[in-house]
Amino acid sequence: xxxxxxxxxxAVTAGAERxxxxxxxxxxxxxxxxxxxxxxxxxVDAPSRxxxxxxxxxxxxxxxxxxxxxxxxRATETLEWAKQNKASLLTxxxxxxxxxxxxxxxxxxxxxxxxxxxxxxxxxxxxxxxAAVDGLRKAGTMDHLPRGLLTQAWYLAVTGxxxxxxxxxxxxxxxxxxxxxxxxxxxxxxxxxxxxxxxSEELGSKSEEVGMKNGEYPxxxxxxxxxxxxxxxxxxxxxRRDGELEDAQAMTR
Numbered sequence: 001x002x003x004x005x006x007x008x009x010x011a012v013t014a015g016a017e018r019x020x021x022x023x024x025x026x027x028x029x030x031x032x033x034x035x036x037x038x039x040x041x042x043x044v045d046a047p048s049r050x051x052x053x054x055x056x057x058x059x060x061x062x063x064x065x066x067x068x069x070x071x072x073x074r075a076t077e078t079l080e081w082a083k084q085n086k087a088s089l090l091t092x093x094x095x096x097x098x099x100x101x102x103x104x105x106x107x108x109x110x111x112x113x114x115x116x117x118x119x120x121x122x123x124x125x126x127x128x129x130x131a132a133v134d135g136l137r138k139a140g141t142m143d144h145l146p147r148g149l150l151t152q153a154w155y156l157a158v159t160g161x162x163x164x165x166x167x168x169x170x171x172x173x174x175x176x177x178x179x180x181x182x183x184x185x186x187x188x189x190x191x192x193x194x195x196x197x198x199x200s201e202e203l204g205s206k207s208e209e210v211g212m213k214n215g216e217y218p219x220x221x222x223x224x225x226x227x228x229x230x231x232x233x234x235x236x237x238x239x240r241r242d243g244e245l246e247d248a249q250a251m252t253r
Contacts, residue, residue, distance in 0.1 A: 016064040018244050020108040021194060023061075061109045068109070071102040090144065093135025097148050100128035104155060121159050129155055146172040146184040150191050157195040165195060166218055182232050186241060189229035190248050197222025197252040222252040 079095040081087075103125040111119070133148040149172035157165035169192045176184035197217050219225060226249055233241050 015243075016067055016105050016109070018247065019061065019064055020105040021244065022247060023108045023111075064109055065106055068102045068106040072099060072106075075099045075102065088139065089135050090139040090141055093132050093139055093148070094144065096128045096132035096135060097151065100125055100132055100155075101151055103128065104151065108158075119159050125155065142175050142179070143181070146176050146181065146188070149175075150184075150187055153191060153195065162196075169195075182236050183238050186229045186232040186236075186238055189225040189232070190241065190244055192219060193222040193225045193229070193252050194248050197225070223249075226252060 075095050075098040079092065079099065082092045082095055103122070107119075107122055107125065129148070129152055133145070133152055136145045136148050149168045153165040153168035153172070156162070156168065169188060172184065173188050175181070176188060196219075226245065229241075229248075230245060233239065233245060
């Protein structure tokens with residue numbers, strides 16, 4: 001049976017995840033000096049590729065959206081097969097997570113006209129995400145749970161549930177630190193810096209709209225977190241995150 005996980009991984013590598021991180025921030029009217037839009041040909045995160053001019057038009061998201069739609073269609077089939085054949089809790093949870101992630105990327109890349117931030121909850125995505133995290137916990141596979149918690153933190157922060165987002169990040173960190181799971185640690189550091197460490201002067205009056213309040217960073221220093229993320233990325237050859245690290249450094253305190 002077809003497995004959705006490799007395709008969602010390819011979609012992430014192709015830039016869909018990076019562009020999804022940038023999309024809600026650019027739509028909240030952040031200054032163009034904070035994040036340059038990705039070129040429409042940015043199918044692979046390549047740190048050596050120069051940024052486009054600051055006045056470049058936003059990329060056409062159609063290719064990213066098509067990738068998300070393809071993943072959703074395939075993962076829906078896989079989930080039905082898994083249910084009918086009484087597949088393992090892990091298999092079903094990973095299918096749910098794939099559906100949640102693909103749906104979330106799509107929602108961020110193509111929000112409804114007039115969408116405001118914090119965004120309104122999205123019931124279908126939330127249902128898949130909750131079921132995925134619960135299923136990963138019940139399956140007892142700690143090597144997959146941080147991935148679900150990271151997506152959950154992102155979703156909760158953008159929809160205004162910052163306390164829940166922080167709790168998910170802290171749980172993910174405890175698991176990754178105990179592993180140790182250095183790639184997940186790098187992902188967690190990047191995620192919490194992007195969700196909680198944005199420059200208040202760049203947000204201005206839009207801070208409430210994107211769910212970013214100008215309080216203290218919960219983990220000491222966003223810049224220190226990003227330096228540690230850089231160290232882990234370089235030490236473990238995790239260069240798929242180079243572009244996202246650059247983005248995070250541009251928009252954090």
